[in-house]
Amino acid sequence: MEAFISMKSKEFMFPQRFVLGTVGMPGERTFFLQVLSDTNLMSFSLEKQQAALLASEIANLLDEVGFEIGSDQSPDLEPLSQPIEDEFRIGGLSISWLSDLAAVCIEMSPSMESDADIEVETLMDSVIKVVISAISARHFVSRTLAVVRAGRPPCPFCLIPIDPTGHICVRSNGYRR
Numbered sequence: 482m483e484a485f486i487s488m489k490s491k492e493f494m495f496p497q498r499f500v501l502g503t504v505g506m507p508g509e510r511t512f513f514l515q516v517l518s519d520t521n522l523m524s525f526s527l528e529k530q531q532a533a534l535l536a537s538e539i540a541n542l543l544d545e546v547g548f549e550i551g552s553d554q555s556p557d558l559e560p561l562s563q564p565i566e567d568e569f570r571i572g573g574l575s576i577s578w579l580s581d582l583a584a585v586c587i588e589m590s591p592s593m594e595s596d597a598d599i600e601v602e603t604l605m606d607s608v609i610k611v612v613i614s615a616i617s618a619r620h621f622v623s624r625t626l627a628v629v630r631a632g633r634p635p636c637p638f639c640l641i642p643i644d645p646t647g648h649i650c651v652r653s654n655g656y657r658r
Contacts, residue, residue: 492610493518495584499613501532501625502561507632508644514571514589515561516611522562525589525609527571529629535574536625539585539618546578548615556620569607570594585618587611 493499496518503510512532515524543549572592579586589609613621633642638652 491523491608492612493521494612495614495617496611498557498562499587499611499617499621500557500559500561501536501621501628503628503631504561504565508642510632512628513561513565513567515565516609517562522564523568523609524561524565525569525571526567527574529632531571531574532625533629535576535587536622536629538576539587540622542576542578542585543615543618543622546580546615548583548619556624558624568609579612582612583615584612585615587613 493516496516498515498517500515501512502515503512505511510529512527512529513524514527514532515522569591571589572594573588573590575588577586577588578584587610589611591607633644635641636643636648636650636652639650641648641650
């Protein structure tokens with residue numbers, strides 16, 4: 482309970498790192514958003530679909546404002562920083578464009594299911610705000626989409642992920658592929 486209270490409205494302005502990464506094998510991965518600013522490291526777990534949607538929406542936002550980067554710049558490909566300690570499971574995400582800073586603002590709030598003992602007001606006040614440059618945002622999108630695609634391949638018929646041991650496809654009368 483104390484972790485949420487002490488983090489109330491924490492803000493990271495242009496952190497050294499804002500990346501998505503995973504822990505575990507495909508099919509059993511846990512996704513983390515990680516923010517590193519000076520010596521302050523925070524990790525937040527989220528669903529794969531949330532990560533994919535966040536990257537897609539940031540890309541759409543950057544396209545809408547007309548921001549492009551050169552092909553000579555590459556995203557951060559380093560693994561997540563250690564230790565990875567989950568501050569909370571992300572429930573809500575929002576993004577906005579800060580035109581005066583040419584930056585993207587990402588706000589993360591905990592899932593209501595993160596801890597049943599925490600009051601709703603405390604959860605709602607536990608918003609983490611991260612402001613990253615447009616270049617960092619493009620890099621974030623690139624890395625996130627690569628991490629999401631690195632999972633199990635989808636079945637071409639039913640789109641359910643195929644396990645390494647095989648897949649019983651409901652759209653092909655249970656034929657094991």
